[in-house]
Amino acid sequence: MTGFVNGAYRCPLFLLPAALAVTAPPARAQAIDETVPRQQPGRAQRVLTDPEALFRRVLTHIQDEYVDEVERRDLYYAAIRGMVRELDPHSDFLDPEVYRAFQDDLSGIYGGVGFQVEYRGGQYEIVKVFPESPADRLGLRAGDVVLEVDGRPLVGLAMSEIAARMRGDVGTVVGLRLRRGEERPFEVRLVRQVVEVPTVQSEFLEPGYVRVRIHYFHENAATRLDEQLRTLDARSPAGLRGAILDVRDNPGGVVDEAVAVADLFLSEGVIVSTRGRVADENDERTARPGSRWESLPVVVLVNGYTASSAEVLAAALHDNARATLIGEQTFGKGTVQRLVELLDGSALRLTVSRLYTPAGEPIQGNGIVPDLTVGEAREDPAREPPLRESDLPGALGPGADAADQAPVFDAAARIDDLAVRLAYQVLRLEERRRLQPPPPVVP
Secondary structure, X not given: OOXXXXXXXXXXXXXXXXXXXXXXXXXHHHHHHXXXXXXXXXXXXXXXXXXXXXXXXXXXXXXXXXXXOOOHHHHHHHHHHHHHHOOOOOOEEEOHHHHHHHHHHHHOEEEEOOEEEXXXXXEEEEEEEOOOOHHHHOOOOOOOEEEEXXXXXXXXXXXXXXXXXXXXXXXXXXEEEEEOOOOOOEEEEEEOEEEEOOOEEEEEEEOOXXXXXXXXXXXXXXXXXXXXXXXXXXXXXXXXXXXXXXXXXXXXXXXXHXXXXXXXXXXXXXXXXXXXXXXXXXXXXXXXXXXXXXXXXXXXXXXXXXXXXXXXXXXXXXXXXXXXXXXXXXXXXXXXEEEEEOOOOOEEEEEEEEEEOOOOOEOOOOOOOOOEEOOOOEOOOOOOOOOOHHHOOOOOXXXXXXXXXXXXXXXXXXXXXXXXXXXXXXHHHHHHHHHXXXXXXXX
């Protein structure tokens, strides 16, 4: 079997029938072995001990003898890519095309089809479909598995390469082969359009209480969040009383943006620290006072796909006692990649440091453990509400003294996302505790 593991090609193992078994080196193999003359042992020794000499020799063999002619630039790109990907899953070499797609990711605006795909369970799964995008209009859904792009399988490709294949000029067509559940694979063709990934989306749960979904930490994420909170605050009769920051399925982004978002809710304290082999990569970021939201009650929602910069935000607010964390243990991607632009338009994305929480714990490999654990669950919308006293024929009302009062109902009950419901209830509970008068002092 052949395949790619973390970008490294695994060579096939062939089992030959006994009649075809090779008992002696073929003549061609002998000829190759003798390309270093026996009368020059020093040169052969250099090939054995000098990796650069070995690389040059292999490159020469490929250029001179491979069955098809290969561009020299492609060989060098492939060699660099393999070398960098051997380091860790997040270091990468981005050729000019892939690097342009990566820059689009940071800005959140690109020509594409409008969905986010992630590698989950050994396959490339759509996890978000953006509203009003080509994918949304064609009916693609979260959970659909992408098998091929323009007839080319995705097996063995890095996420940056997959993104580059799906992006393109506005008006061009891309073909996808997908699988939905246990159904047979199907094919679609989509016309690329300008897609603006929603960095921050917000909504009222009730006046004063908001849910803010942070999808990515793109450029200006903190500015957009602050603007939306100010708008919601102005629309609330008594101002904002609590916010739910939902970073579930947030894969990260720019660390500086996560630090800036955390700083909106902190007046002091460490936000995150980094430690690397080079002294310049050792740093500690701290909060600065003066933000409007320093005392706004906050709950943060996380899950197993909350990663990287999103974990920085969750840990910063949790360890500084500014937020309750609800959900699942996070992904545990706690490294920082430095982007080095190269002269030919390509770029090196190199892991240079590890991330540490304000409590000094490494995020890498550990993740962040929530205060309250709740999985990805939704209440069945078809579930009949329970029978209540007021539903009974001839049931009495609350009484004359309550005739002018509005009916009492639980606003949380209409929230079908159970994690959001629990976060909302935590905010209301904290508010009641703050408003409750202190117990009398007994002499």
